[in-house]
Amino acid sequence: xxxxxxxxxxxxxxxxxxxxxxxxxxxxxxxxxxxxxxxxxxxxxxxxxxxxxxxxxxxxxxxxxxxxxxxxxxxxxxxxxxxxxxxxxxxxxxxxxxxxxxxxxxxxxxxxxxxxxxxxxxxxxxxxxxxxxxxxxxxxxxxxxxxxxxxxxxxxxxxxxxxxxxxxxxxxxxxxxxxxxxxxxxxxxxxxxxxxxxxxxxxxxxxxxxxxxxxxxxxxxxxxxxxxxxxxxxxxxxxxxxxxxxxxxxxxxxxx
Numbered sequence: 264x265x266x267x268x269x270x271x272x273x274x275x276x277x278x279x280x281x282x283x284x285x286x287x288x289x290x291x292x293x294x295x296x297x298x299x300x301x302x303x304x305x306x307x308x309x310x311x312x313x314x315x316x317x318x319x320x321x322x323x324x325x326x327x328x329x330x331x332x333x334x335x336x337x338x339x340x341x342x343x344x345x346x347x348x349x350x351x352x353x354x355x356x357x358x359x360x361x362x363x364x365x366x367x368x369x370x371x372x373x374x375x376x377x378x379x380x381x382x383x384x385x386x387x388x389x390x391x392x393x394x395x396x397x398x399x400x401x402x403x404x405x406x407x408x409x410x411x412x413x414x415x416x417x418x419x420x421x422x423x424x425x426x427x428x429x430x431x432x433x434x435x436x437x438x439x440x441x442x443x444x445x446x447x448x449x450x451x452x453x454x455x456x457x458x459x460x461x462x463x464x465x466x467x468x469x470x471x472x473x474x475x476x477x478x479x480x481x482x483x484x485x486x487x488x489x490x491x492x493x494x495x496x497x498x499x500x501x502x503x504x505x506x507x508x509x510x511x512x513x514x515x516x517x518x519x
Contacts, residue, residue, distance in 0.1 A: 278346070278483020281339035284328075284462060286476055287316040293328045298480070299337040299460075301328035307463060314352040314420045314476040315496075319463065323357060323472025327463035337460040340366055341376075341482050344452035348481040349378050349394075350424035350437075350493050355473030358383050358390055358416050363423065364478060365465035368456035369397055373448070376455045377465035378425050380415065390415050391443060392436050394425040396453055420476075422494035427453070428484035435484070440494035442487055 282298035292309040293301030305326030310318045321327065330337050341347040349364050360379055367375030373396040383390045392415070415421060415438070424437040432448040462478055463471040479493070 278348070278481045278485070280479060281341070281482045282337055282478070282480035284319075284478045285315070285317070286310075286313060286319045286478075289317060292317070292319055293462075295337075298339050299330050299335075301330055301337070301460075301462065304329055310474060312474065314354075318354075318474040318476040319478075320474055321463045321471045323359075323361065323470050325470055327362070327461050327470060329461050334459045336366055336457045339482070340457075340460060340480060342367075342455045342457045344429045344454065345482065346427055346429045346484045347376065348424060348426045348483065348485045348490075349376070349479070350422065350481075350485075350490065351478040352420050352422050352476040353380075353471075353473060354418060354420050354476075355380065355471070356416050356418045357472040359472070360385075360469045361471045361473075362461065362463060362465035362467075362469040363392075363471060363475065364462055364480070365467075366455070366458070366460040367397075367466075368458055369466055373397065373451070373453040374456045375459075375466070376427075376453075377467065377469075378423075379465050379469050380471075392423050392425070392438065394427075394434050394436065396448070396455070420474075424485075424490050424493065426484035426490070429453075433484075437487070437490045437494070440487075440491035 280297055283296040285296055286292055288294045289309045293303060306322050307326040307328055308320050310320035312318060351363055359382055362379045365377040369375050375397045378394050381391050381393045422439050426435045434446050435442055436444040459466045
């Protein structure tokens with residue numbers, strides 16, 4: 264089993280992988296490995312330039328993925344005050360508020376889970392990531408935010424993740440496997456609604472501009488070491504590469 268395949272069973276002792284979108288099918292970029300397959304909106308499309316194989320490419324102008332036009336929730340997504348982890352690889356050069364993953368009901372009562380990038384200067388940062396809940400206030404205002412180490416908009420692949428632990432009411436943000444921020448919900452439990460699932464948007468505009476790959480949702484707050492395992496995953500060798508290695512091994516054996 265490859266390391267990437269092994270990541271699918273990550274955190275089996277603490278929670279389940281309830282959503283996984285790899286973007287490796289050029290004919291159906293929204294195909295789900297786990298959970299609901301998604302449809303494209305706007306110019307959302309397949310790109311061969313992924314972190315692992317293919318990727319989702321978005322141009323920041325109202326394009327994203329959703330379950331359907333009825334604003335349905337993807338199957339298995341944590342709702343209410345349930346713990347969760349959202350993780351993805353992102354590549355962008357855009358210094359702006361850009362949605363990575365979001366779902367729920369916007370406007371009040373901590374009913375949304377919205378994960379996005381931040382602008383330089385937001386929360387006094389040089390740019391990073393943010394998870395907000397609309398009325399589910401934490402000690403960063405209404406959200407948990409973190410500053411990346413000056414590299415989030417460099418056009419390179421980076422791993423980003425947010426966790427929420429309902430037992431401690433704490434959100435944590437991770438960038439390339441390292442924790443960069445946290446916040447404790449101050450206004451009671453979250454009440455994330457069962458609707459409006461999107462990849463590449465938070466349902467409040469904030470459309471992503473760049474590439475997304477290997478989007479995952481877990482029904483538990485993964486540990487820092489588990490997040491780091493996702494961030495440092497090694498891509499599975501292609502069939503061509505494996506055949507090439509096999510041929511090389513056969514030649515070397517014949518030369519002995």
